[in-house]
């Protein structure tokens with residue numbers, strides 16, 4: 001059973017955490033990665049925070065975002081099943097592409113973290129991160145499309161709950 005109030009809280013949570021996740025990811029990419037072929041300058045501070053502090057913000061927002069997303073996807077599980085079983089894939093290409101992109105970005109983000117934690121090969125780790133920050137840019141476009149086409153949902157749900 002979908003509760004509009006809970007859906008609104010989850011979707012607003014996704015919106016807020018998505019903004020922090022994208023902002024911290026882009027900041028690390030632009031300020032620490034681009035043009036730094038000799039490695040990351042860990043001492044450099046951007047707006048008072050070091051690389052590792054921005055990375056912590058990115059990781060925390062990504063983890064909470066992922067929890068909210070599990071709920072979001074669970075709510076729409078019947079939608080996923082219907083799209084696949086009733087062959088509505090062509091009509092819903094956008095959301096399906098968004099789902100696959102998210103999966104790839106999550107995989108290429110969490111795997112290097114795991115490799116780092118288990119003391120694995122640094123070159124594999126860096127390759128994953130290189131792939132991660134490139135696919136993340138495409139994900140960003142699909143996320144923006146997904147949200148902008150659902151602005152009306154936020155407005156009508158707010159109105160419904162006010163009454």
Ligand code: HEM
Pocket residue numbers: 021022024025026028029032033040055058059062066105106107109110112113116129132133136137139140
């Ligand atoms: C959409 C915009 C995103 C951008 C621009 C972005 C960018 C980045 C960048 C540049 C790094 C490298 C940090 C470094 O070690 O210097 C990074 C790390 C990471 N990202 Fe993202 N990311 C995004 C979304 C995501 C998402 C959706 C997830 C997972 C659900 C994710 C999970 C991670 C994780 C776990 C790390 C840490 C990897 C490690 O410890 O080596 N990111 N991200």
Ligand code: HEM
Pocket residue numbers: 007011012014015018069072073076079080095098099100102143146147150153154
């Ligand atoms: C910032 C992140 C996101 C926000 C704010 C957001 C918001 C929304 C909203 C407002 C709706 C319509 C209302 C509803 O039924 O809940 C919706 C539907 C949906 N979302 Fe998201 N979403 C986000 C990320 C994602 C991601 C990453 C996926 C896939 C992995 C996804 C999959 C879906 C699906 C399958 C639907 C239902 C079908 C549809 O409306 O086309 N969402 N989302």
